[in-house]
């Protein structure tokens with residue numbers, strides 16, 4: 001198995017490192033942390049590690065969950081393993097930091113606990129020179145608005161991974177429009193689309209973290 005496939009396999013199985021006690025058949029074996037570090041040492045591009053190992057493994061996890069092969073606890077182990085890999089590549093994603101482009105108030109909408117994609121978007125934005133105010137997950141409309149009032153030039157960036165929670169983005173956008181704020185709002189997340197973004201009146205939509213940077217810059221004319 002090549003290194004990227006080994007990383008992918010460890011994320012799918014939720015195996016973080018050689019000290020991890022999960023899964024039982026991998027105890028003592030190298031996990032995501034060791035293998036991602038090894039891939040970096042072997043000059044495998046960080047983009048490949050991110051897209052071909054870490055992100056692609058989560059689609060496999062999602063399919064397995066959908067097919068009833070795994071359940072929420074296993075999905076959680078995979079998420080932890082994915083995050084351990086992201087933590088290692090984070091400094092490489094952010095190497096060319098230029099500060100001061102703008103500010104993004106970032107959060108996953110109310111009712112939604114998914115934060116891997118949102119965190120990745122945050123890392124890319126910081127790497128591109130944005131200040132990121134990360135409100136975390138399960139963020140209420142009120143929290144987005146009160147934070148935007150404190151940072152009037154900031155963009156609001158919302159993430160949602162569930163079809164039932166993506167609708168909550170509309171409430172935030174309506175609240176922004178009903179206020180005196182001139183805040184731009186960008187959105188993203190697996191179930192979200194450009195059409196949905198237009199429907200709810202978002203200023204921008206991004207399919208992935210790289211696009212999020214481009215969209216964030218474009219809504220503020222940079």
Ligand code: B1M
Nearest residue numbers: 062112113114115116117157159162163188189190208209
């Ligand atoms: Co959940 N989950 N989950 N889950 N989970 C999904 C999303 C699901 C598609 C799995 C499936 O059925 N195939 C499904 C949703 C179905 C639907 O609504 N259509 C699902 C479900 C049902 C659930 C629960 C309801 C399960 C349950 O409890 N019965 C539950 C909900 C809890 C809640 O939120 N209230 C739940 C829980 C969980 C865990 C906690 C176990 C865990 C999350 C851990 C965490 O995030 N800390 C989890 C995981 C890991 C997943 C999957 C497997 C992976 C998500 C992920 O991290 N992807 C997911 C299946 C899948 O996506 N294929 C699934 C990798 C990440 C890099 O991609 O987040 O899409 P993504 O982000 C991308 C883009 O979307 C975009 O850029 C990112 C980078 O490229 N993007 C933005 C994201 N935000 C953006 C914002 C932007 C711009 C771009 O601008 C601001």
